[in-house]
Amino acid sequence: MTTTHAYAATDAQSKLAPFEFQRRELREHDVHIEVLFCGVCHSDLHQARNEWKNTMFPVVPGHEIVGRVTKVGPKVSKYKAGDLVGVGCLVDSCRTCASCQEGLEQYCENGFVGTYNGQDRVTGAVTYGGYSTQLVVDEAFVLRVPENLDPAGVAPLLCAGITTYSPLRTWGAGPGKKVGIVGLGGLGHMGVKLAHAMGAHVVLFTTSPSKIDDAKRLGADEVVISKNQAEMDAHANSFDLIVNTVAAQHDLNPFINLLKRDGTLTLVGAPEHDHPSPQVFNLIMKRRRLAGSLIGGIAETQEMLDFCGKHGITSDIEMIPMQKINEAYERMLKSDVKYRFVIDLDSLRK
Ligand SMILES: [Zn+2]
Numbered sequence: 001m002t003t004t005h006a007y008a009a010t011d012a013q014s015k016l017a018p019f020e021f022q023r024r025e026l027r028e029h030d031v032h033i034e035v036l037f038c039g040v041c042h043s044d045l046h047q048a049r050n051e052w053k054n055t056m057f058p059v060v061p062g063h064e065i066v067g068r069v070t071k072v073g074p075k076v077s078k079y080k081a082g083d084l085v086g087v088g089c090l091v092d093s094c095r096t097c098a099s100c101q102e103g104l105e106q107y108c109e110n111g112f113v114g115t116y117n118g119q120d121r122v123t124g125a126v127t128y129g130g131y132s133t134q135l136v137v138d139e140a141f142v143l144r145v146p147e148n149l150d151p152a153g154v155a156p157l158l159c160a161g162i163t164t165y166s167p168l169r170t171w172g173a174g175p176g177k178k179v180g181i182v183g184l185g186g187l188g189h190m191g192v193k194l195a196h197a198m199g200a201h202v203v204l205f206t207t208s209p210s211k212i213d214d215a216k217r218l219g220a221d222e223v224v225i226s227k228n229q230a231e232m233d234a235h236a237n238s239f240d241l242i243v244n245t246v247a248a249q250h251d252l253n254p255f256i257n258l259l260k261r262d263g264t265l266t267l268v269g270a271p272e273h274d275h276p277s278p279q280v281f282n283l284i285m286k287r288r289r290l291a292g293s294l295i296g297g298i299a300e301t302q303e304m305l306d307f308c309g310k311h312g313i314t315s316d317i318e319m320i321p322m323q324k325i326n327e328a329y330e331r332m333l334k335s336d337v338k339y340r341f342v343i344d345l346d347s348l349r350k
Pocket residue numbers: 041042043044063089159160
């Protein structure tokens with residue numbers, strides 16, 4: 001067995017620092033992956049700093065992982081050495097509950113096993129994520145990455161991509177539909193690209209006029225400055241779906257007012273403090289829906305990757321060596337990244 005090189009946080013106050021450990025011996029259905037790239041998600045930072053009060057230290061974050069299969073367990077049938085693969089937020093689930101049976105492992109009623117800060121269902125060991133050179137995952141939770149895409153740009157699809165793809169599909173984004181995306185960060189920029197590729201009329205909502213040109217480059221048909229009441233009013237009662245990626249606490253009513261009858265506002269950003277409850281009349285008068293959505297199941301994540309392969313979609317990224325992760329966290333807090341940091345794990349193999 002070879003040593004896995006990683007970066008870990010040892011407590012909520014410390015910066016991430018070099019950390020070494022051994023991955024488990026391959027079980028029958030396990031795939032051994034040499035990690036090439038790992039995206040940097042906001043959840044990584046929340047978890048490293050114990051902001052959700054459930055971190056098991058040391059924590060090795062990272063759940064936007066792309067790598068090459070190096071070897072497989074004796075009963076693996078889907079993958080072989082040399083395959084380009086991805087791993088997202090989940091590495092296991094109970095596989096028997098109603099949600100798992102429907103391929104919605106992210107809603108596993110017995111709790112899915114997170115790629116990091118989760119607990120292995122066999123040994124109870126804490127899982128370590130993709131800020132590491134190697135990964136061992138059951139083949140049922142491994143995704144196939146289209147070879148025509150830049151693998152570094154694929155990494156963020158495994159969380160940011162599927163988090164926006166799933167609600168767009170669930171609520172029918174496509175030709176003839178008017179779809180809003182709120183916020184142009186890691187999630188929002190993927191939402192714009194995906195909704196555009198699905199054929200919807202895409203409107204990006206942002207508070208910063210500086211993002212207008214970029215939003216249009218990414219595929220937005222229109223950009224609305226959400227602080228401008230006149231611009232908002234011009235879109236009243238017109239949206240089929242709005243996907244809200246903003247994680248900061250804010251008033252949802254201005255966006256609910258933009259939905260047409262039976263329209264849906266879906267929340268995918270995870271705020272530290274809840275949004276205030278919206279006005280009930282805004283919902284009942286037009287049978288509007290306020291919904292939430294969590295990443296996506298394994299089958300849907302594969303569907304998303306195949307969709308991105310077909311349409312040539314990847315994330316806009318800034319590549320960093322592992323050694324720059326603490327700096328990247330500080331910049332991420334200031335939204336100073338277009339639009340996702342991706343770690344080049346070769347920086348840990350030297
Ligand atoms: Zn994530």
